[in-house]
Amino acid sequence: MFLFEKMVKQVLSSSSVILLTLASIVSAQQSQVPSSTGQKQTAVKAGDEQPPANLPKDTEDKPDPKLVVYQVHRLAEKILALRSVRAKALEIARLASVLWKQDEPHARLLFEKALNLTLANGNDPEAMALSALHRRVITLIARSDAEWAKRLMDSAAKRESGDENSKTISDANLRTALALLQEDGPVAVQFAERSLRAGIPWGFLDFIQTLRKNDEPEANRLFLQALNSLSQQPAVNIRDFHSLGLYLFTAPDLIDSNHHKITLVDQILVPNITADRPGVPKGLVRAYLTTAADILWRMKSDVEQRKYSYALCYMLLPKSKNVAPDLTAKLDAIMAALAPEVPAGLTSDSAFRYMNMSPLTIEEKLTAAENKPDQESRDIAYLEIAFQAWLKGDFKTARIAQGRISVGEPSQRLAAIIDFGDGAWAIKQNAADLSKAEGMANRLPQGIERSILLQAIAKVQVKGPNSNLTEETVDKALKAARSISDGRRPFLVLTAVAQLAKLKSPAVHGALAEAVKDFNSFEESALTKLDWAQSIQIGPLNARFPLEVANVDFGFNEAFRAVAFADPEAAMARAEELRHESLRAQSLVEVGRAFLDKIPPKESEQNEQAIRVDEDGMRKSASKTVMPSYPEDALKKRQHGVVVVELQYDAKGDVVSTSVLEAPSKSIGDATVMALKQWKFAPSKKQDGTPVSVRGKLTFYFEIGKDGNGRVQNPKQYR
Amino acid sequence: MTVRILNIAILLVALILSAVLVRKFFFQPAQQTPNYRLTTNATLRIDGINWADSEQTVLLALSKECKYCSSSAEFYRRLAARLASQTSTRLLAVFPERESEAEAYLKQLEVPIRELRYVSLSSLGIKNVPTLAILDRNGVVTDMWVGRFSPLEEKDLMARLKLEDTRSPDEWSISEANLEVKLANKEQLLLLDIRERAAYALAHRDGARNIPLDELRVRAQNELPTDQMIVIYASDPSEADFAYSILDGQGFTHVFVLVQKPQ
Numbered sequence: 014m015f016l017f018e019k020m021v022k023q024v025l026s027s028s029s030v031i032l033l034t035l036a037s038i039v040s041a042q043q044s045q046v047p048s049s050t051g052q053k054q055t056a057v058k059a060g061d062e063q064p065p066a067n068l069p070k071d072t073e074d075k076p077d078p079k080l081v082v083y084q085v086h087r088l089a090e091k092i093l094a095l096r097s098v099r100a101k102a103l104e105i106a107r108l109a110s111v112l113w114k115q116d117e118p119h120a121r122l123l124f125e126k127a128l129n130l131t132l133a134n135g136n137d138p139e140a141m142a143l144s145a146l147h148r149r150v151i152t153l154i155a156r157s158d159a160e161w162a163k164r165l166m167d168s169a170a171k172r173e174s175g176d177e178n179s180k181t182i183s184d185a186n187l188r189t190a191l192a193l194l195q196e197d198g199p200v201a202v203q204f205a206e207r208s209l210r211a212g213i214p215w216g217f218l219d220f221i222q223t224l225r226k227n228d229e230p231e232a233n234r235l236f237l238q239a240l241n242s243l244s245q246q247p248a249v250n251i252r253d254f255h256s257l258g259l260y261l262f263t264a265p266d267l268i269d270s271n272h273h274k275i276t277l278v279d280q281i282l283v284p285n286i287t288a289d290r291p292g293v294p295k296g297l298v299r300a301y302l303t304t305a306a307d308i309l310w311r312m313k314s315d316v317e318q319r320k321y322s323y324a325l326c327y328m329l330l331p332k333s334k335n336v337a338p339d340l341t342a343k344l345d346a347i348m349a350a351l352a353p354e355v356p357a358g359l360t361s362d363s364a365f366r367y368m369n370m371s372p373l374t375i376e377e378k379l380t381a382a383e384n385k386p387d388q389e390s391r392d393i394a395y396l397e398i399a400f401q402a403w404l405k406g407d408f409k410t411a412r413i414a415q416g417r418i419s420v421g422e423p424s425q426r427l428a429a430i431i432d433f434g435d436g437a438w439a440i441k442q443n444a445a446d447l448s449k450a451e452g453m454a455n456r457l458p459q460g461i462e463r464s465i466l467l468q469a470i471a472k473v474q475v476k477g478p479n480s481n482l483t484e485e486t487v488d489k490a491l492k493a494a495r496s497i498s499d500g501r502r503p504f505l506v507l508t509a510v511a512q513l514a515k516l517k518s519p520a521v522h523g524a525l526a527e528a529v530k531d532f533n534s535f536e537e538s539a540l541t542k543l544d545w546a547q548s549i550q551i552g553p554l555n556a557r558f559p560l561e562v563a564n565v566d567f568g569f570n571e572a573f574r575a576v577a578f579a580d581p582e583a584a585m586a587r588a589e590e591l592r593h594e595s596l597r598a599q600s601l602v603e604v605g606r607a608f609l610d611k612i613p614p615k616e617s618e619q620n621e622q623a624i625r626v627d628e629d630g631m632r633k634s635a636s637k638t639v640m641p642s643y644p645e646d647a648l649k650k651r652q653h654g655v656v657v658v659e660l661q662y663d664a665k666g667d668v669v670s671t672s673v674l675e676a677p678s679k680s681i682g683d684a685t686v687m688a689l690k691q692w693k694f695a696p697s698k699k700q701d702g703t704p705v706s707v708r709g710k711l712t713f714y715f716e717i718g719k720d721g722n723g724r725v726q727n728p729k730q731y732r
Numbered sequence: 733m734t735v736r737i738l739n740i741a742i743l744l745v746a747l748i749l750s751a752v753l754v755r756k757f758f759f760q761p762a763q764q765t766p767n768y769r770l771t772t773n774a775t776l777r778i779d780g781i782n783w784a785d786s787e788q789t790v791l792l793a794l795s796k797e798c799k800y801c802s803s804s805a806e807f808y809r810r811l812a813a814r815l816a817s818q819t820s821t822r823l824l825a826v827f828p829e830r831e832s833e834a835e836a837y838l839k840q841l842e843v844p845i846r847e848l849r850y851v852s853l854s855s856l857g858i859k860n861v862p863t864l865a866i867l868d869r870n871g872v873v874t875d876m877w878v879g880r881f882s883p884l885e886e887k888d889l890m891a892r893l894k895l896e897d898t899r900s901p902d903e904w905s906i907s908e909a910n911l912e913v914k915l916a917n918k919e920q921l922l923l924l925d926i927r928e929r930a931a932y933a934l935a936h937r938d939g940a941r942n943i944p945l946d947e948l949r950v951r952a953q954n955e956l957p958t959d960q961m962i963v964i965y966a967s968d969p970s971e972a973d974f975a976y977s978i979l980d981g982q983g984f985t986h987v988f989v990l991v992q993k994p995q
Binding site for chain 1: 773868872884927929930931934946947949951953954955967968969970971
């Protein structure tokens with residue numbers, strides 16, 4: 014008897030678990046009754062982002078936010094007064110982006126202007142350039158209002174090509190995704206998803222590989238979505254599909270890096286996907302193989318595609334044996350079907366011999382170079398060796414190869430580039446070896462390499478205690494920059510000025526004047542499309558050594574930003590002296606950024622934290638309402654009409670700010686605000702349970718009846 | 733001893749109860765998890781329907797309780813009529829109501845859809861009605877629209893189904909030139925500017941009335957005339973299109989979108 018009871022109890026305890034589970038299923042089912050809706054989900058957000066609530070009064074000692082915002086409006090006018098459409102469109106959009114937090118309505122207006130300025134139809138170069146700019150403006154908008162950006166992109170696509178899923182727009186979506194990746198992962202992912210509507214855009218692999226570092230599940234999901242999107246296309250570009258495989262596989266010698274290798278297979282070049290990347294889930298590999306088998310099976314492709322299909326199949330077959338043996342037969346069959354239709358060379362194993370080839374050792378390479386028949390071939394081979402070694406940070410080999418180059422001038426320039434690389438490499442290491450970098454810098458002649466290296470050294474020195482030392486280094490960098498002859502000179506002078514500004518050095522004023530003068534001394538064409546690299550040419554080989562160094566950015570904006578942050582007024586005065594409109598516009602944006610930065614963060618944070626709801630939501634959560642009364646004077650003057658007020662309440666449900674957006678008269682607006690201040694709302698919480706402040710709009714109608722009496726009404730639907 | 737018997741009795745009752753509940757909930761065909769939401773690329777299964785019977789299927793999820801379904805009747809009539817001549821596309825309506833009720837409902841709306849199914853919409857992941865989805869022969873959703881169709885969406889759908897656009901643009905849009913003619917003839921019309929207040933304040937068309945897009949849903953039926961032509965303009969065509977569908981959904985019948993020349 015007792016045993017039986019014990020048994021029943023056990024069963025009961027497990028069935029109560031079942032009961033609990035059932036209860037949760039029931040409640041979940043109840044919560045998802047279909048609702049009737051008039052609009053698309055995305056469309057509901059159409060006007061979601063609206064003017065912020067009135068900014069609270071300023072605090073003592075801090076600049077008045079309203080005044081600062083006004084100053085920025087003036088800057089916007091200055092930019093809009095420029096003649097160059099391109100300069101003003103892009104920069105006004107950048108300014109809007111900067112202004113957004115403090116003054117959303119005006120920022121929206123500026124964005125609209127930028128959009129209008131860049132509307133263009135046609136295929137001439139000017140129209141295409143404007144369309145590209147239009148897309149860049151939309152990318153900027155995406156940072157502030159992703160939904161708006163999506164709608165704009167779709168309509169831009171329809172306008173340009175009549176097709177929302179065009180290739181251009183896929184690229185635009187992906188560019189936006191890449192631009193947003195560091196700032197706002199989830200929104201970036203949304204844009205990346207949209208980019209898949211027309212195949213796999215260029216750069217998609219780059220996006221998911223970068224995303225994988227921060228959010229692997231999401232990156233994996235996108236990868237699967239890309240597979241899915243490809244598998245649904247009637248005609249798949251096999252090379253695109255093959256490249257997507259680089260997310261899972263790579264060349265044997267690149268296992269630990271994000272780089273990939275394109276390898277020669279019997280006269281065609283294909284991504285090397287021989288080796289597995291470590292840690293990739295088997296499920297993904299399986300999904301890739303299944304999709305591959307599916308696509309290759311139904312492919313009715315041309316001769317070119319067949320070659321790539323065969324190569325892909327060949328490389329996937331061993332993987333399928335490991336991960337998905339059930340697919341092997343299918344892949345085998347596909348290969349057998351393709352074999353008679355591809356060049357015979359491709360079907361032999363030796364076509365794939367370079368796939369697993371281990372790289373030559375340095376000695377082997379040098380010997381091979383030495384054995385070349387003529388001097389020029391030898392020089393080319395040495396330059397190639399030096400270049401590869403330089404990229405890998407192997408400066409010893411680079412110097413050996415450089416020493417063997419017989420042509421004097423390239424060899425000398427290469428020596429300087431190697432010294433630069435050696436110094437830059439020393440700074441890049443975790444414990445920067447400053448003395449080595451300084452040694453290299455001192456060996457270098459005056460010029461671009463020396464200036465850049467010294468500026469990088471100064472960036473490290475500035476963290477130390479001796480600011481005089483840093484200033485000295487910057488001064489040397491400035492001197493070195495002056496002997497550069499091309500358009501890169503003023504940029505390097507400006508980055509040096511930026512460092513002086515950060516050091517609060519008195520020398521900054523003179524140096525800034527010099528930079529501005531220097532910019533003005535060049536024609537605009539000499540200042541655009543600059544190549545921050547040194548190229549060395551021997552025969553047909555052009556080796557391009559990027560002048561990259563840790564922490565130094567040659568962008569005008571970044572440098573001018575530092576100058577403007579140190580002293581916005583002075584920076585503005587200098588900005589106006591810039592002769593070229595695009596530079597002037599860029600610098601004014603940075604001045605605006607500097608102005609806005611002086612506003613204490615509290616106000617902007619308040620708006621940021623608040624979530625926006627529509628009027629329905631506002632009215633539903635109101636727990637106490639007071640109707641406004643009709644002001645006597647307004648009634649006398651027979652003023653009547655609609656009032657729209659923006660209201661924000663805090664996490665407790667108390668009204669914290671109100672702002673009249675529209676009213677027939679001031680007294681009617683005031684009366685409405687007075688009533689609304691007495692409203693109370695149900696406290697709101699985010700999905701995760703954290704309390705949140707809410708803002709939204711409320712509408713009232715002030716009406717005068719035939720009897721001459723005033724009446725205040727809610728909109729019809731809320732009566 | 734009596735307490736013990738009582739305990740056992742309670743336990744037995746609980747056991748039977750749970751068995752009943754288990755039967756009721758576990759053996760019902762719950763196709764998806766509770767929070768599942770149908771999206772594009774998802775595969776849909778409906779008992780007794782073989783998607784491979786036709787090249788593609790247009791699936792309409794409706795309910796007789798949904799006013800947007802009723803007010804979209806004209807569009808469904810057009811769609812059904814166009815699809816009738818196409819053998820490769822199948823038109824299927826699913827309802828959360830019994831087939832007989834659904835049939836009566838469609839008859840009342842004069843929408844000629846012959847194939848109907850009673851389904852649990854939530855188990856298919858359909859959260860809102862009306863929903864229109866295009867499925868391929870594997871039952872994979874290739875496109876999906878939720879809510880009432882705006883003119884641009886309708887155009888889009890027709891293009892995807894490779895059907896002629898069923899609506900002439902004249903029914904819902906007006907060119908600058910035609911607008912000028914109407915204005916010159918002093919025809920009764922209301923120009924509606926749905927841009928932000930700031931944009932309106934800076935510059936707007938003569939005589940235009942400003943209701944920002946996000947306020948339109950609340951303000952339209954309080955402020956806009958039902959007997960006059962309304963011409964919407966915005967800085968972006970998709971926003972004007974959206975405004976159109978709001979007004980259309982609220983029963984405004986003479987609504988037009990101004991087709992603007994790029995500036």
